[in-house]
Amino acid sequence: MIELYLLLVLMIVGAIIAIEIQDLLSSVIAVGAVGLVLSITFLILKAPDVAITQLVVEILCLMILIRATLKKDLPFSTTGRWFLNTLIALCFIAMFLMLFAQCVPELPRFGHPIMRVARIYLDQGMLKTGAANIVSSVILDFRAFDTLGEATILFTAVIGVLAIVRRIGRKKEDEKEVEGEE
Amino acid sequence: MTHKESETKGMSLIVKTITRLTVGIIISFGVYIICHGHLSPGGGFAGGVIVALSFIHLMLAYGGEEAFKRLSKRTASLWESAGAIFFLGLALLGFTGGYFFLNFLPKGENFALFSAGIIPLCNLAISIKVGAGLFSIFVALVSLKISAEALKVKLKKGKNQL
Numbered sequence: 251m252i253e254l255y256l257l258l259v260l261m262i263v264g265a266i267i268a269i270e271i272q273d274l275l276s277s278v279i280a281v282g283a284v285g286l287v288l289s290i291t292f293l294i295l296k297a298p299d300v301a302i303t304q305l306v307v308e309i310l311c312l313m314i315l316i317r318a319t320l321k322k323d324l325p326f327s328t329t330g331r332w333f334l335n336t337l338i339a340l341c342f343i344a345m346f347l348m349l350f351a352q353c354v355p356e357l358p359r360f361g362h363p364i365m366r367v368a369r370i371y372l373d374q375g376m377l378k379t380g381a382a383n384i385v386s387s388v389i390l391d392f393r394a395f396d397t398l399g400e401a402t403i404l405f406t407a408v409i410g411v412l413a414i415v416r417r418i419g420r421k422k423e424d425e426k427e428v429e430g431e432e
Numbered sequence: 433m434t435h436k437e438s439e440t441k442g443m444s445l446i447v448k449t450i451t452r453l454t455v456g457i458i459i460s461f462g463v464y465i466i467c468h469g470h471l472s473p474g475g476g477f478a479g480g481v482i483v484a485l486s487f488i489h490l491m492l493a494y495g496g497e498e499a500f501k502r503l504s505k506r507t508a509s510l511w512e513s514a515g516a517i518f519f520l521g522l523a524l525l526g527f528t529g530g531y532f533f534l535n536f537l538p539k540g541e542n543f544a545l546f547s548a549g550i551i552p553l554c555n556l557a558i559s560i561k562v563g564a565g566l567f568s569i570f571v572a573l574v575s576l577k578i579s580a581e582a583l584k585v586k587l588k589k590g591k592n593q594l
Binding site: 299385 | 465469470471472473474475476477478481482484485488492509512516519520523532533535539540542543547548549550551554555558561562565566568569570572573574
């Protein structure tokens with residue numbers, strides 16, 4: 251259990267570094283370190299499926315971040331209302347901590363779920379679906395509707411990205427004139 | 433494209449050589465993860481992302497044109513839609529036996545590659561969809577940046593001419 255806490259502390263440290271550091275590339279690398287530690291955490295908690303997915307998606311996200319957005323100058327919004335902003339942030343933190351403290355006693359113990367439905371999946375998953383990997387049998391047989399919804403979300407996301415960043419429709423008036431001259 | 437021209441695009445010779453050696457291994461590992469999704473950890477989503485990553489790897493090392501020769505943007509969108517329709521069609525085919533997402537194929541022997549009914553087919557459909565979708569997102573974001581830079585250069589040239 252101690253290694254789990256070490257990894258969690260490492261993740262928090264990495265996240266803080268990613269926010270506080272000045273250089274954008276170092277910040278992206280810190281985010282990548284957090285993702286890697288998260289993947290190892292999933293592995294320790296015996297969820298190799300999630301660990302693999304987390305790792306490859308993290309790599310893809312880092313590539314997109316580095317390749318597509320890194321060279322842009324991002325202006326930091328530093329308004330003069332730092333006192334009000336800090337006050338609001340502290341209020342929200344206090345509120346969420348209170349809610350958290352109220353919710354914690356209701357939660358089941360770590361590793362002891364209260365879901366009754368999942369027990370059937372674990373006991374008879376292989377008998378009912380024939381798939382040796384229990385995660386596959388859950389996401390593609392018992393809960394296939396969820397997977398269909400997730401696929402729809404990804405499809406919509408791709409369509410949205412392609413529609414927003416396509417080249418046609420992004421030209422302003424003066425840019426068109428320049429192209430017309432050539 | 434002559435040999436000299438192809439050397440100038442993309443990254444350095446070391447990166448290109450390593451890419452040429454590793455890209456096949458990466459894509460076959462992705463296909464392995466997809467095909468064994470119902471037997472070992474992994475599955476359609478992770479395998480699809482790995483396949484997409486192999487194309488992105490190629491694109492980063494050799495430049496966009498070399499990757500588009502193997503998988504163009506239009507083909508990627510077509511594959512994505514085809515994967516979605518494949519998955520939905522598998523779900524609808526369940527109505528032949530009774531209800532949506534029915535596992536209508538025979539279960540087969542446990543731990544065999546061809547087992548578990550429609551689950552490997554669903555994995556395949558999702559992997560096609562996810563791989564092509566993520567590749568096209570990456571291409572869209574990167575080509576947006578390239579075209580924006582080209583536009584800037586063009587604008588500067590145009591102003592100089594004026």
